[in-house]
Amino acid sequence: MEDLMKLRESIDEIDSEIVRLYKERMDISNHVAKYKITTGKKVFDKTREDEKLEKLSSLADDEFLKHGIVELFEQIMSTSRKKQYQLMTEHGIVEKENFTEVDSLDFSNARIVFQGVEGAYSQLAMKTYFGENCNGYNVDSWKDAMEDIKCGKADYAVLPIENSSAGIVSENYDLLVEYDNYIVGEQIIRIDHSLMGLPGAKISDIRTVYSHPQALMQCSDFFDEHKDINQVAVRNTAFSAKKVKDDGDITQAGIASHISADIYGLQVLESRIQNNKNNATRFIIVSAKRVCRRDADRISICFETPHKSGALYHMLAHFIYNGINMLNIQSRPISDKAWEYRFFVDFEGRFTDTAVQNALRGIREEAIALKILGTY
Template sequence: MDLRKLREQIDGIDEQIVALYEKRMDISRQVAEYKIETGKKVFDRQREQEKLARVKTLTHNEFNSHGVEELFEQIMSMSRKLQYQLLAEKTGMGRLPFIGVDELDTKKARVVFQGAEGAYSQAAMMTYFGDAVDSFHVDSFRDAMSAIDEGSADFAVLPIENSTAGIVSEIYDLLVEFENYIVGEQIIKIEHCLLGVPGAELSDIKRVYSHPQSLMQSARYLADHDWQQISMQNNAFAAAKVAKEGDKTQAAIAGEHAGKIYGLKVLKKGINHSGSNSTRFIIVTNQKIFRKDAGKVSICFEVAHESGSLYHMLSHFIYNNLNLTKIESRPIEDRNWEYRFFVDFEGNLADSSVKNALRGLREEARNMKILGNY
């Protein structure tokens, strides 16, 4: 066989495929116009399943059957995306229930953070809102979300991810449960200090208190000392305990900010082994708003527990040329082995490409929710 001639035959077939594809998409455009006039939904799962079953019967072996199924899944996916685009253009259904603002109204805002005075959350809050911010603190992340949900606070500052310890899974779950939305973020460099009472020395220490993650992040330093490690709910709580009890044998791992607030002595600075350790905090409110210059969108959605379902959801980002910056999954309560996906991507809710992607996701995913644009 002559390879050149075989390739020429393939080129000829490919030209036919392209011509037929364009013809098919032209008919898809007409289908979209019909659906706009009649109010029919774009996505018809039953029709697509019947179509896939039929085209598979036209093949002559199992390999081709799987290949044709995958090919037609892609063709029908492109057809839907074209229809979503036309639907948004002609009906204005690309609009989203979020209001764009020039800037956040923070001048008279009341802000809540989780933990105690001296927590990293407080440092993040003061960096974002300024030192004169009107604030209060609560014991748990749920309490903070409830505070803005009920209106006793305008904004909440919550840690969502640490560069070494990973995500704060509870925050992801609370973002789904509450009708609160992300409007900003603040990244704080984490530098853990070993804090003791005035007059204490390293040789005096027998017990160390801190949050489990902080103990883990300082594990290399702690391994060189025979100290009892005791977990606390929050680093600031640990600092407050050591300061209150005034015991020279006790130390806390917390930020230098906490040491200043509670009058503790820095026995050792920067004991966490990662010099680039940072925590990302989100600014949350109960209003569906976004800054007009926002550049990141966060959403979550559920998909059917079947092959290719996540792939098809992500194709909406590819088609609309949107860059994903993060994807996480969390198990769905009371539904074994099913997951909710959290996605961050670059864009603004006013962008047509973002509207098109979100419309497709809303139609085809389960329980899609926009978590914020910031």
């Protein structure tokens, strides 16, 4: 048996040689970047890289080694591209994002649309963000709200995007892709769910509870304790309160904000019945205009990756290499591509940041599609 120390010494020598060759390769890559800067040629050449990976892997006669060679050189070429993106930015080659910067958003005479009925959490978020006396109105669906700002009927829409307990509002992620509308702000509000029924009702009288599916989910512990109560999903929490009032059935109750009980003349049977007492929902403020505050420091994007192993890692590596802090990542299936997904990422930064420019350049070149959803 060979001496372990000698084996390790041999590995160290080989590793040192690999590092020397890697540095030499990166130096040549810098010259390639300068050529591309001069000629305007794109950094990412998928055909060239695929051909090279096939040629290099063919040098091995073992499937394990073939796979390892592909993985190794994919990473080497990915790192080389990132260096080239940095050099292009340093030479002033920047693709400016087409957003108009303003010191503050213009709310004067603005019309704001929210989904639901009087007393909805979306209405509360709207009044918190725009002011108690803002000019708001309601529609039946989130899609209706996006349509209204698209056609100019409203200036802003308020949409729930994520709850701290129940997770994302998936339909609104999809609507951000479907419509050419942009996130310009956000508002987080505390969500306290109250069980409410007709005056004089008791919890023992209740046989059916109505609310939005997410609200029912957020109150699952309550239903575990009251297994005889039937849960029925409706399109909005405040609508459940309105339905209880309109139906006039003492066996019915709704789950909504306590404000809804005041609006519809109902009695709160139990307060704060949500599982998480720190429950909160993040709402986004959406506009048809590509506008942003000058001090905006959060960017939302979505992108599609090639449907192959390691594709998402290579996209996210652009944030890692550029020292960008990702705040959130979600995935949604692509409707016309079975088992393929679109990724949504929120991250810290501004369009003027060199790191952000490098990351967006890399993702734009290497992803199948990239959309800037807004900065706020």
